[in-house]
Amino acid sequence: MSLTDTEGHIAQEPDYLGAGHSVRSWLLTTDHKRIGILYLVTLVFFFLVGGAAATAVRLELATPPGDLVSPDTYNRLFTLHGVIMVWFFLVPAVPSTLGNFLLPLAIGARDMAFPKLNLASWYINLAGGMLALAALLLGGVDTGWTFYTPYSSLYSNSYVTLAALGVFVAGFSTIATGLNFIVTVHTQRCEGLTWMRLPLFVWALYATSVVIVLATPALAIALMMVVLERVFGLGLFDPAQGGDPILFQHIFWFYSHPAVYIMILPGFGVVSEVLTCFSRRKIFGYEAMVFAILGISIFGFFVWGHHMFVSGQSATASLVFSLLSFLIAIPSAIKVFNWSATLYGGHITFEASMLYALGFVGLFTLGGLTGLFLASVPIDVHVHDTYFVVAHFHYIMVGGMVSAFFAGLHFWWPKISGRMYSELWARLAALLMFVGFNFTFFPQFILGYMGMPRRYHSYPPEFEMWNVLSSAGAVILAVAYLMPFVYFGVSVLRGPRAGDNPWQARGLEWQTASPPPRENFGRLPTVTGGPYDYHAQGEEPHAREGDVTFPGRSDSERR
Amino acid sequence: MIWSIAPEQASTQAEAFDRIFAMMTGFSLFVVALVGALIFVFSLLFRAKRGTPRRSVKALQNRQIEVFWTAVTAFFAIFFFWYTSTASLDAIEAPAGAMEYHVEAKQWMWKTRHPSGARELNAMHVPVGRPVTVFLNSQDVIHSFYVPAFRIKQDVVPGRTSTVWFEATKPGTYRLFCAEFCGTDHAKMTGRVVAMAPGDYARWLETRAEGETLAATGARLFVSAGCAGCHEEGSDVHAPSLAGLFGREIPLADGRQVTADADYLRDSILLPGRDIAAGYEPIMPNFSGMLEDGEVEALVAYIRTLSEEEASR
Numbered sequence: 012m013s014l015t016d017t018e019g020h021i022a023q024e025p026d027y028l029g030a031g032h033s034v035r036s037w038l039l040t041t042d043h044k045r046i047g048i049l050y051l052v053t054l055v056f057f058f059l060v061g062g063a064a065a066t067a068v069r070l071e072l073a074t075p076p077g078d079l080v081s082p083d084t085y086n087r088l089f090t091l092h093g094v095i096m097v098w099f100f101l102v103p104a105v106p107s108t109l110g111n112f113l114l115p116l117a118i119g120a121r122d123m124a125f126p127k128l129n130l131a132s133w134y135i136n137l138a139g140g141m142l143a144l145a146a147l148l149l150g151g152v153d154t155g156w157t158f159y160t161p162y163s164s165l166y167s168n169s170y171v172t173l174a175a176l177g178v179f180v181a182g183f184s185t186i187a188t189g190l191n192f193i194v195t196v197h198t199q200r201c202e203g204l205t206w207m208r209l210p211l212f213v214w215a216l217y218a219t220s221v222v223i224v225l226a227t228p229a230l231a232i233a234l235m236m237v238v239l240e241r242v243f244g245l246g247l248f249d250p251a252q253g254g255d256p257i258l259f260q261h262i263f264w265f266y267s268h269p270a271v272y273i274m275i276l277p278g279f280g281v282v283s284e285v286l287t288c289f290s291r292r293k294i295f296g297y298e299a300m301v302f303a304i305l306g307i308s309i310f311g312f313f314v315w316g317h318h319m320f321v322s323g324q325s326a327t328a329s330l331v332f333s334l335l336s337f338l339i340a341i342p343s344a345i346k347v348f349n350w351s352a353t354l355y356g357g358h359i360t361f362e363a364s365m366l367y368a369l370g371f372v373g374l375f376t377l378g379g380l381t382g383l384f385l386a387s388v389p390i391d392v393h394v395h396d397t398y399f400v401v402a403h404f405h406y407i408m409v410g411g412m413v414s415a416f417f418a419g420l421h422f423w424w425p426k427i428s429g430r431m432y433s434e435l436w437a438r439l440a441a442l443l444m445f446v447g448f449n450f451t452f453f454p455q456f457i458l459g460y461m462g463m464p465r466r467y468h469s470y471p472p473e474f475e476m477w478n479v480l481s482s483a484g485a486v487i488l489a490v491a492y493l494m495p496f497v498y499f500g501v502s503v504l505r506g507p508r509a510g511d512n513p514w515q516a517r518g519l520e521w522q523t524a525s526p527p528p529r530e531n532f533g534r535l536p537t538v539t540g541g542p543y544d545y546h547a548q549g550e551e552p553h554a555r556e557g558d559v560t561f562p563g564r565s566d567s568e569r570r
Numbered sequence: 571m572i573w574s575i576a577p578e579q580a581s582t583q584a585e586a587f588d589r590i591f592a593m594m595t596g597f598s599l600f601v602v603a604l605v606g607a608l609i610f611v612f613s614l615l616f617r618a619k620r621g622t623p624r625r626s627v628k629a630l631q632n633r634q635i636e637v638f639w640t641a642v643t644a645f646f647a648i649f650f651f652w653y654t655s656t657a658s659l660d661a662i663e664a665p666a667g668a669m670e671y672h673v674e675a676k677q678w679m680w681k682t683r684h685p686s687g688a689r690e691l692n693a694m695h696v697p698v699g700r701p702v703t704v705f706l707n708s709q710d711v712i713h714s715f716y717v718p719a720f721r722i723k724q725d726v727v728p729g730r731t732s733t734v735w736f737e738a739t740k741p742g743t744y745r746l747f748c749a750e751f752c753g754t755d756h757a758k759m760t761g762r763v764v765a766m767a768p769g770d771y772a773r774w775l776e777t778r779a780e781g782e783t784l785a786a787t788g789a790r791l792f793v794s795a796g797c798a799g800c801h802e803e804g805s806d807v808h809a810p811s812l813a814g815l816f817g818r819e820i821p822l823a824d825g826r827q828v829t830a831d832a833d834y835l836r837d838s839i840l841l842p843g844r845d846i847a848a849g850y851e852p853i854m855p856n857f858s859g860m861l862e863d864g865e866v867e868a869l870v871a872y873i874r875t876l877s878e879e880e881a882s883r
Contacts, residue, residue: 082754155751161728162711166677166753250729251858253841256712257727290616296636321714322725323732326662330655337647344643345636347605352635354612361617369609376605380598383647387654389587389661390594393721396714396749460591461577462718464749467757471745477575 026526041126047112061095064088073482077469085468086153093156105277109419110216116520119201119536124194132187139181146173160248160259164240175234182227189223203538210542215280218308222269230266264315272311278415282368285418288516289365290357293543296349303342310339320391336386343379363437367418370445374410399459405452425509429526432502443491450484517544580740581720586657664735668701672784675713675726678759687781692761697771698738706732714750731832738765788872816877821848835870
């Protein structure tokens, strides 16, 4: 075995980044790690586009009259923000970037089950994104990301068809990725890695993939129906032709409520990895965490009606959906308590990714609790379609999901790039993001309680103060989001080498070189125990040695 | 009051809402404080200090703890479901004898018609202390009738009649919003609901031109649109009499039973081929395209009054 060194690394083979420098070697790669990077590039692009639209929205709302942009422009801005952020950022954020990069590494495999399909997913995602962007450049869409009929199908004078097709096409990309993940987890696990030894990150990706494969077709159908009615005048939703506008909402939310879990479940996985690593503890209640993930993904399919309490659905239906929505709080609460209990007895250090993960737990708790308000019929009647709802889902999606994404990005950055970043700046950005986020979105709960409807281009003066606060917070948030671009950029150019396992984490992905070689592992690893083996049973665990910011590396790790 | 965060509380529903909302808020603050305290205390207690070896702690008896907090969460989930749902069940049906207002929504305005027939645009005057049912129709897209001070909201869906009810408790002028995104001037589709003491309301009503009530419009249309030709008693055409029809169970030709409610009547006018009453030929012409949305509502309102006459006889 002259090709591998003592730790099983392939000594001569260049890492995946060095395995070719041409554009072609990137665009035609079937390496899951490179595809993960391709996704990261498009993801960052869409995040910037969606973020720019959000900035414009908050600027407009800084003053009560609609004075910055015209009403039509405003409607296009928030639609752009919603469509891009939901389908081209939040849904693919963790699965397609971190998931793609890490899933095979975390289960001790050399690649996905279908590497070519994996590359095709990226191109399909790109095609969908380009269609959506074309709709935007030609003049925009003004239906909101929810595409409610009959407005979208009969009344809107904008590029609905093109945008709907973009989302439709992108849906196939997520379905293909989901399918790939499911098959990969089933067939590519290394020796000894049984289901109940899987890291929670893998469980979360697996559950997410199942939801994606089952739910996304419903979205495709809903959007196709809108296009058919818009283009061919099929009377599916048009009441004058015997259609039912509410039908669209049922099909749409049958996808879009599970989609919320598509967005948040991978976050659960990331946070579990990060919390265990930096508190040097086994996850508290592993089985409960697995069943909570599975429970949420199944229950998530039966609560869509809570989006429609005021649409005129029957009182019986509303009550059943209300009960189911309350029940889904139980697995979510189990997760929050288990994360908190994981800290107990730990040896906790506060690296940037840990700060993001702790922030995630707090913000997700608040987001989840306000979900209970929306699950109860009488409260929802008042706060439905107000800023309360906007605040609630931003707490889950931005406070939760985006925090988890950043936690994961910081945690695995040394693995992905092979280099460290400035811990100081990263921590600063994490704190700033937490402060800016609450500053931006907490006032929106109050606005919603006061009765300010969402999607309003102008608003009465009594709402001014809280909108000003929210817009001011958005400035802080925008700065915090731009900071990682700087210190990650510096890291890529001249960050110190990270070594294979700077956090001394126990996942399989840390058992190979950073950045990993093309084939991931020299010899495929064999697993003999459960995940999060941060302190062997009965053994006094040792404190982590070395500098927290740039951990010391042994000579054998330096290459 | 730019600093006040509580919206005005001006209906019976608002009082019930504020009780539930306060309780949920209290509970949420408690849970956030609990989770925050757990994270904070554990972070402080178990933080790694440089050079200090890790303390050894006894493993938590985790199964018992897990069962405990799962049970507690389940209890609270079901408790809050019960607590909030009982409140909403009480508020489903408007009390008998509620005043009937008809509101038509269109891009981007609210057209109100009083029980007396008086009409308003983007405004609605109501007396305090009397339940009011609002019948809502849309001429184009989905709108939503939202009065924050009353804590009520109801989507206005084209092709169906939605209802919502409230009882104002405090005189004042309250904002009416459209809460469902409806296009360019969605944010401008606002109005006001003016709640007045009953005496003031009566005086206000006297100053308004007495308009035609919706049912009276319907009665006129019933003749002019040609409905009477077949459905009036003594007609040669074999068509069902509409007296006493509203609210009755109707057997259909294909064996189903339907209740003759507003939606059924509406469908019968616009899509007559869909539900044929047992014992009749499908000869009713299709009126979609010939009647406007508001006119259909007027006809339905008129047919309803026929049943009320029947009942009072």
